[in-house]
Amino acid sequence: CIPMEEERVGKDQLIFSRSFATPVTTAADxxxxxxxxxQQASARLAKHGLQAKVLTAFAGTSHFNQDNISYPSVCVPLPMPTADPVLLHKAANSLCERIYEGVKYVRAGIMVTDLRPTGNQSPLELFENPHEERGIGQLMESVSKKYGRGSIGLGSAGLRGGPDWSMKRDMLSPRYTTHWDELLLVKAS
Known part of the structure; x- marks a missing residue:
């Protein structure tokens, strides 16, 4: 007899992955x-009350371009479970060392695994994260709550104006049930 599997209580991983509107060809981009x-992964972790111990960053070229195939990835074990945007930012940027200049990457993403509830650290994790001590993550979260998503960011992610690579949203379905400004108006005459 096979025992029935209980419902899982928490998440095993969080993935943030998108395709680009225009290909990314430089390590800076x-x-x-x-x-x-x-930063978006950090916000999701905070929303769910989780911290990650491992971050994997990845990118990929188009499946249709057989001339320049490249799928770089890097798996970074974090020194302690964290949802700190500064630490996650530094770990994710280690992928840039594996990016080939001139290759057209059309997709990238971040996956955080080995998730643990916030505040559930083992006694062996004695080192404090200096950014968490200063409250940078909490500051960014409170500014985002007050002024909206994208109002603050680390480094070039904090720049206003949509970058060329941002996701295409031309074919986005209407969100009638969740956004008042997209609600249909019907006029009876």
Whole structure:
């Protein structure tokens, strides 16, 4: 007899991955991508009350371009479980060393694994994260709550204006049930 599996209580991993509107061809642009994605992963971790111990960053070229195939990835074990945007940003940017200049990357992402509830650290993890001590992550979270998503960011991810690589949103479905400004208006005459 096979025992019935209980429902899982928490998440095993969080993935933030997108395709680009225009290909990313430089390590500097990929650094901006990784910075944005790391901060969004940090916000998701905080929202779910989790911390990650491992971060994997990856990128990829188009499946249709058989001439320049490249799928770099890097798996970075973090020194302690964290949701700190500064630490995640630094870990994600280690992917930039593996980016080949001139290759057209059309997709990238970040995956955080070995998730643990916030505040559930083992006694062996004695080292404090200096950024968490200063409250940079909490400051960024409070500014984002007050002024909206994208109002603050680390490095080039904090720049205003949409980058060329940002996701295409031309074919986005209407969100009638969740956004008042997209609600259909019907006029009876």
């Amino acid at each position: 990929m650094g901006q991508v990784m910075s944005v994605y790391a």
